[in-house]
Amino acid sequence: MSALPLLEVSSLVKHYPAAVAVDGVSFHVPEGICFGLLGPNGAGKTTTVEIMEGILTPTSGEVRYRGEPLGPRFREEAGILFQKTALQDFLTVRQCIALFRGLYTRGLEVEEVIRICALETLAGRDARKLSGGQQQRLLLAIALVNDPAVLFLDEPTTGLDPQARRNFWQLVESIKARRKTIILTTHYMEEAELLCDEIAIMDRGRIVAQGAPRRLLREHFADVLLELPRQDFPPAARSLPLRLMDASDRVEITTDDLEGTLRTLLAAQVPLTNLRIRPPNLEDLFLELTGKELRP
């Protein structure tokens, strides 16, 4: 890893007439890592990423790539997979890739990109006739066509079935193995936990936590989580000296003294047949930091 971060985001602000989408965001991304940007809908993730991609102009602040403001070099070396992208009509998969390959001075051979993204059997098919997972693999192939130093993946698996999602994760893992820097935004905490070396959680235009997922979990939860179905948890037990959190159909108890908590619950005659004990995950952290209420 070189000393100079690949991307530096400094005091980024983006105002829209009716809202402040990004409100003073700063972070840097070292070369070769997968950096995850997480947050609820409307947190400002996509706006932040689109400013980093050079698609949007910030109201203030700046993004630097290899120490320089975004410019032609960045455009040559960045690969981008937007949340939603339509391609030209009537082109085959191979022709779509070839079109984008023609826009860069250097990159991979079209056939190599087709092989990396497992599109060999689909190369001659009309790009409009692909399934959701196949479409995302094509868009990933287009993002890889210039052999990018940095790859932006904006919610790449939203709307995919679990099989297609896992298949896509394998592809991203193989790209990570090629020492590419990846910026990933996602709603799926499992995805972030699996792929990201470092994450930043955004809420209301600001970063509320940043670091390696394990470190963040250690910082916020020195504990384990106990889950009980709501109907097994008597109202009287709510007065027990426990850290309780209500989820939709269950009650969650956070503790750093598992044995003591279990003794307390047994003494209060709380039925433990359906008790589930698990370590906290990113979803717990996400909900802890951004809240559980539905956003307007």
Add this chain to the structure above:
Amino acid sequence: MMRRLLSVFHARNLEFVRDRGTLLFTLLLPIMLVIGMGFVFGGPQRPLFKVGLLGASADARAHPFLAERYVQFVPLPEQAAALHKLTHQQIDLLVDFGAGTRYWVNTDSPKGYVVEKLLLAAEPAAHREPVTGAALRYIDWLFPGILGMNMMFSCLFGVGYVVLRYRKSGFLKRLHATPLTAFEFLCAQVLSRLTLILFVTVVLYAGIGTIIGFHSAGSVPLLLLLALAGALSMIALGLTIAARFSSEELVGGLLNLLTWPMMLLSGIWFSLEGSPRWVQWVAHVFPLTHLLDAARAVMLDGAGLAQIAPNLLYLAATTLVFLGVGAWSFRWRIE
């Protein structure tokens, strides 16, 4: 730059050629129009001779020819303009009853032959000046208008809606994330549409020209140059309209706002000779008017490069202005 431009150019061509419905429509519409016009205007003309009268008005008692039935006499003060009409058989005979009767007859005109006999019966000593020239049918006059109208629709709607569709679907936004510049993208669109329009225009010119038996009096390469200049100007105009907006209704409205006045005032269907001066002034703002004026001058009168140079310059200048405004106001994404 060329590599990027050619990639977009090639992809756009593939998209168009594979869109069979649009391709068929682009070819069929003008053919159907010309065939329809041929039916409407290609029938037998009324049995009326038209004789042009040069110079001062003559006395019907001194010249009994002026009392002939089924002959319409039209005063034509300018000899050059009158001879031009005779050459194109827009009149059948031109007579000057000045000092010693002189007349001009188009020896290629059957009606000229008949009406000459009538004149000589009345004025046996009249001096004969023969001219030649094929008849100008309405369909011949209309033909450049149809080609120009097809070009106008293809340029304005073909380019305008395609760019709008690309913007709305997010394809432009994706292209923006590559090293492609707005100028390169616009040039690729212009070249792709230009190639298509020139191909279609050449096919229509050759095909319909053969069907209606039309041959240009002027140089065909000059016509091609003119088609190139006209198409460039109108494609650039279409790009300017589509450069910024994201609403189909707005862009459709703006394109209609341009095409309808051009349809009516650029001389596709009828000549603007004799219309009010302000109408002619407005008409000459439109690139299509310059294209059609010059095309008719080349096709019907055999005009050369020098005669149509002002039209070519106007088309070139408007191309640059429209492209400049288009590149300046271009938006890759919906704001």
